Amino acid sequence: xxxxxxxxxxxxxxxxxxxxxxxxxxxxxxxxxxxxxxxxxxxxxxxxxxxxxxxxxxxxxxxxxxxxxxxxxxxxxxxxxxxxxxxxxxxxxxxxxxxxxxxxxxxxxxxxxxxxxxxxxxxxxxxxxxxxxxxxxxxxxxxxxxxxxxxxxxxxxxxxxxxxxxxxxxxxxxxxxxxxxxxxxxxxxxxxxxxxxxxxxxxxxxxxxxxxxxxxxxxxxxxxxxxxxxxxxxxxxxxxxxxxxxxxxxxxxxxxxxxxxxxxxxxxxxxxxxxxxxxxxxxxxxxxxxxxxxxx
Amino acid sequence: xxxxxxxxxxxxxxxxxxxxxxxxxxxxxxxxxxxxxxxxxxxxxxxxxxxxxxxxxxxxxxxxxxxxxxxxxxxxxxxxxxxxxxxxxxxxxxxxxxxxxxxxxxxxxxxxxxxxxxxxxxxxxxxxxxxxxxxxxxxxxxxxxxxxxxxxxxxxxxxxxxxxxxxxxxxxxxxxxxxxxxx
Numbered sequence: 001x002x003x004x005x006x007x008x009x010x011x012x013x014x015x016x017x018x019x020x021x022x023x024x025x026x027x028x029x030x031x032x033x034x035x036x037x038x039x040x041x042x043x044x045x046x047x048x049x050x051x052x053x054x055x056x057x058x059x060x061x062x063x064x065x066x067x068x069x070x071x072x073x074x075x076x077x078x079x080x081x082x083x084x085x086x087x088x089x090x091x092x093x094x095x096x097x098x099x100x101x102x103x104x105x106x107x108x109x110x111x112x113x114x115x116x117x118x119x120x121x122x123x124x125x126x127x128x129x130x131x132x133x134x135x136x137x138x139x140x141x142x143x144x145x146x147x148x149x150x151x152x153x154x155x156x157x158x159x160x161x162x163x164x165x166x167x168x169x170x171x172x173x174x175x176x177x178x179x180x181x182x183x184x185x186x187x188x189x190x191x192x193x194x195x196x197x198x199x200x201x202x203x204x205x206x207x208x209x210x211x212x213x214x215x216x217x218x219x220x221x222x223x224x225x226x227x228x229x230x231x232x233x234x235x236x237x238x239x240x241x242x243x244x245x246x247x248x249x250x251x252x253x254x255x256x257x258x259x260x261x262x263x264x265x266x267x268x269x270x271x272x273x274x275x276x277x278x279x280x281x282x283x284x285x286x287x288x289x290x291x292x293x294x295x296x
Numbered sequence: 297x298x299x300x301x302x303x304x305x306x307x308x309x310x311x312x313x314x315x316x317x318x319x320x321x322x323x324x325x326x327x328x329x330x331x332x333x334x335x336x337x338x339x340x341x342x343x344x345x346x347x348x349x350x351x352x353x354x355x356x357x358x359x360x361x362x363x364x365x366x367x368x369x370x371x372x373x374x375x376x377x378x379x380x381x382x383x384x385x386x387x388x389x390x391x392x393x394x395x396x397x398x399x400x401x402x403x404x405x406x407x408x409x410x411x412x413x414x415x416x417x418x419x420x421x422x423x424x425x426x427x428x429x430x431x432x433x434x435x436x437x438x439x440x441x442x443x444x445x446x447x448x449x450x451x452x453x454x455x456x457x458x459x460x461x462x463x464x465x466x467x468x469x470x471x472x473x474x475x476x477x478x479x
Contacts, residue, residue: 114319121316121352144352144388151318151354159320159356232363232399235355239395 002062005053007036011046013252013286017277019053024278032061034088039066044168044187045286047080047108051166054087055191056281063088078168079107105131105184106150106169117154120167121147128169135171135182136247137292146184146289149243152236153188153285159236160220160227161192161282174290179267181291191282195220195255198227213256214275221253222262240287247289255283265290297342303349305329315351323360330365339377340465342474344407348384358392359399366402366462379462381474383407390416403463405474413474415463422446423463426454430464431473 003026008015026032034050042050054061063084066072075081076095084090105128109120124132129143138146150169157165171184196216199205204219219225221241224234244251244263250270251263258275267290307313309325317323334343347353366380382404385393390406397403397417407413415427425444434440441451455471458464464471 114321117319118314118316118322121318122314125316125351141387144386145391147316147352148318148354148388148392151316151352152356155319155354155356232359232396235359235396235399239355239392 002031002033005032005034005061007034007039007042007050009038009040011039011042011050013043013045016046016049016284019049020278020280023053023280029058031059032057034061034063037064037067040068040071042071042075043172044108044170044185045189045284047075047078048166048168048187048189049284050080051083051087051108052189052191052280052282052284054084055163061088062091064091065094077102077107078104078170079109083108083110083166104168104170106167108166108168110164111154111157111167111188111190112164113158114155117151117158120154121151124150124169131171132184135291136184136289137294145243145246149240149287150186152239153186153287156236156283156285157188157190157192160195160198161190162198163190163192165190165192165282179265179288179290181293183288183290186287186289187285189282189284194282195253199225200227202227203229212275213258214260214273217253217255217258217260218273221260240285244287244289247292249287249289252286253283254280254285256280297344298337299344299346300330300333301346301349302326302330303346305333306350315349317350317353317357317361319354320356320360323357324364327361327365330361334365334376334378334380337378340379342379342381342465344381344383346384347382347386347389350384350389353389353392355392355395358389359396362393362404363396363400363402366397366404367400376462379405379465379474381405381407381413393417403461405463419463423454423458426451427458427463430455430458430471435470435472 005019005022008018072095081094106123124147132138132143132146133140154167167188169186174183175181196213199216199219202225204225205211208215221237224238226233241262248265250265250268252259252261257277257279259277260273261270264270306326309329337343385406394416401418403415403417403419405413406416415424426440429440429443434443437448437451441448459466459471
């Protein structure tokens with residue numbers, strides 16, 4: 001019997017939990033159909049999450065794309081279908097990649113090795129730097145820090161996931177939301193071993209009274225402890241946290257059954273740590289960077 | 297003084313031109329390449345690592361390349377005979393390099409676009425003041441002691457520490473800078 005997972009009309013970080021919750025009742029080896037017909041909006045977190053979902057399944061799931069032509073076209077421009085094609089059996093009308101310039105800051109990009117990180121950084125620096133400068137009111141030199149952050153996030157997949165992952169970047173006008181300005185969202189997701197397993201052999205694990213996904217996230221993201229023992233490790237998340245804090249951004253990382261928000265800006269009231277969530281493999285990082293506020 | 301063009305070294309390491317120093321594997325590869333070049337230099341040579349052609353430098357790569365290049369090596373000769381100085385850095389490079397140097401308690405001399413130099417990384421206020429005095433030409437222990445308000449013995453010990461950290465070099469019976477000081 002095929003289990004149907006319904007993709008919500010809007011697919012960002014909170015709504016992706018609904019997708020994961022539906023998965024909880026489905027045996028790992030069951031045939032799955034992911035139904036995105038009624039989806040009208042998906043962020044980088046949602047799209048990369050859907051790819052991770054398929055990666056984590058024993059059997060290749062079926063996928064029904066959105067009904068709406070514009071939404072399907074956007075997903076195609078985002079390169080979602082290009083990568084989904086290798087993970088899902090795509091049903092129905094699936095547009096191939098459209099030519100011309102994309103309005104996506106960084107399309108869904110696979111990250112498997114250092115060369116992929118080079119590609120990600122080069123794409124942002126060469127194609128999207130001027131858009132970032134305008135959207136976030138960054139000084140041109142500050143796009144370097146943005147690229148550094150993106151690079152660190154993508155590198156984490158290589159170092160800690162034990163397999164490939166996905167990166168995507170897009171901008172949004174959130175002037176009607178609480179933040180009240182344009183933002184850029186970076187999502188980096190993988191369906192790999194996750195923080196708890198990655199840090200299983202670390203010294204932090206050896207001395208911990210309790211060991212679960214929440215403790216592992218605090219250990220890796222906040223304390224910057226790595227599974228590698230050499231000094232100097234943990235620079236990646238230190239840099240990401242520092243950048244998020246500096247630009248009034250919001251950082252969240254989900255892994256296994258927990259989710260941590262080590263940087264919560266004044267424009268958001270998320271909880272710093274959630275545990276007991278429905279299990280989902282790997283790690284999913286979301287960084288939202290708002291436009292710089294004009295000096296008073 | 298000899299210059300190592302990192303953009304060329306990176307291209308040689310990767311087998312194709314690539315402008316960005318990102319990820320630990322890339323940092324490790326470029327470090328091995330640069331270490332070979334430094335090992336081939338005569339004792340006392342100042343090697344200038346030129347970042348001019350480098351775009352993005354992330355912290356992980358900076359840790360694997362710059363910090364580990366400066367850490368004591370394993371084996372019979374933990375300290376390199378030569379000196380390392382950085383130039384062609386922009387603010388993004390400096391941000392990454394300073395962070396990793398401080399993590400390891402290391403410091404380096406950086407040459408600014410106008411040719412002047414400054415210290416980055418983990419240095420105490422006293423070390424910095426002494427270093428700056430040497431950079432402006434002070435050489436005699438008594439002169440340095442008066443300038444920083446320390447006893448001559450303490451100045452001597454601090455200078456030895458700066459030399460052992462390869463932030464100053466020995467010259468004649470005293471110490472000398474690796475370059476000119478930032479105005």
